[in-house]
């Protein structure tokens with residue numbers, strides 16, 4: 246949601262903080278700020294809006310910031326209080342001797358604020374974070390030990406937080422802690438880094454410590470001491486970070502989203518390595534820790550996810566039910582957690598998340614875990630909080646996805662569902678061997694088919710120009726591509742702000758058809774298979790209401806030329822695998838429309854890459 250960075254060492258800190266924040270900009274971008282320690286003075290600089298505004302502000306302070314070697318930084322996605330200068334982090338206590346940055350939400354901030362106001366604390370912002378600054382400072386005033394003050398303060402906090410704290414009395418010390426929000430410590434030579442996520446520090450070091458919930462770390466250039474919430478020293482494990490810095494470059498593409506769309510063929514190849522060898526070998530999925538007997542007897546699966554991951558989950562449901570005959574429920578995590586859900590040790594619960602951090606999904610899987618369900622996580626972040634809750638973990642290995650709009654992580658999630666469904670079907674013996682062979686064969690050549698689409702992207706670019714000025718957009722599909730319609734529409738609304746909606750085509754006549762006229766584009770995902778003819782009829786119904794019709798199709802049917810105003814052709818593919826092919830042009834269409842409209846493609850307004858608040 247927000248991003249935090251920290252540095253203590255011997256290099257000029259400001260460049261390190263700004264670069265780190267830039268790598269975290271996907272987490273929030275409505276204001277930013279830094280606090281640095283310079284000769285015992287804490288200096289704070291903030292700006293509203295994009296990080297560039299902070300960089301511009303700092304240009305006029307060059308002389309006063311260049312010597313600092315310790316500091317903290319923050320990039321905000323507002324939850325409490327508008328994205329104004331006063332609400333931007335870092336926040337301080339009354340006397341300004343303590344500064345901190347925070348990611349998360351303090352749920353009991355109102356009670357704490359009332360208490361602290363009685364003590365004489367004066368609050369300047371509308372944030373929950375400022376409470377933490379006053380609380381730690383108040384405790385510090387009594388005990389004069391920063392680490393201990395942070396520890397005691399965290400015992401009073403309810404909610405989620407990652408905190409990075411500095412104090413005027415400590416010229417080379419940062420204190421950091423976390424609960425239900427990510428935080429890593431990077432280890433350098435005579436220096437330490439702190440960040441919400443790997444991209445902020447990967448340029449500087451590949452060695453890191455993942456702080457565990459409720460631990461408190463005290464960092465100086467040469468030391469790390471970690472204690473638990475009882476104040477006892479903790480041994481920590483140094484891990485090697487998973488990415489190379491090159492993953493964070495646009496590699497010549499105009500936007501990360503376009504680069505990530507183009508990475509999809511390789512992402513799929515990568516997923517299949519070691520899992521799908523030949524069409525006759527069974528799928529290998531050592532990541533699934535359920536015994537063959539349990540899998541054979543499994544009769545219920547629940548899949549929980551949000552946003553794009555939810556759409557991948559819906560495809561997962563379709564194929565698991567079709568291939569394995571197991572009943573699957575899919576539910577948005579935010580709904581799942583606020584009702585009495587029926588789950589137990591006989592239910593397999595699958596959590597799907599690109600970031601592995603999404604608060605709603607994390608809470609949902611913790612709830613199911615407590616009821617004894619086996620938790621299988623499909624994520625692009627094997628180092629995430631969700632991964633740490635998993636009994637079985639399928640990392641989708643899409644590489645870091647920087648653009649807020651998920652593309653390659655979605656395709657990787659869907660592909661993981663195919664592998665899982667085939668793996669289970671082979672154990673259960675529930676799918677015809679000829680179909681199995683065909684599917685495996687097609688899975689292996691899907692990367693080439695995506696490459697074919699990418700090599701004809703001008704066709705989609707032309708379509709984007711023709712339809713960019715529409716206010717609304719409808720996507721229709723049936724069967725396994727209904728989630729594709731939802732995902733295509735989500736991509737378009739996220740980055741172009743056009744009001745796009747996906748419908749199961751059969752539902753059109755039950756209400757949405759009333760909206761159709763010559764101003765409304767309707768995109769029909771018309772892939773060969775069991776519902777082709779049905780969808781064709783639904784498209785004709787739309788044409789009869791004068792809608793502007795676009796077909797996304799792998800059919801050579803000549804009559805489509807008369808029916809549709811625009812045809813986007815994709816390669817032939819088995820119906821069951823068609824969602825992977827069909828989504829590529831829809832990602833490109835959304836991208837080109839947003840680009841044509843001059844929108845901020847990689848950082849759309851009001852969104853953040855990982856949503857760590859419920």
Ligand code: M6R
Nearest residue numbers: 552553554598599600603650651
């Ligand atoms: O990290 P997650 O997959 O759990 O995130 C879930 C959604 O927030 C995410 O998919 C969101 O919808 C994306 N912006 C989609 O492009």
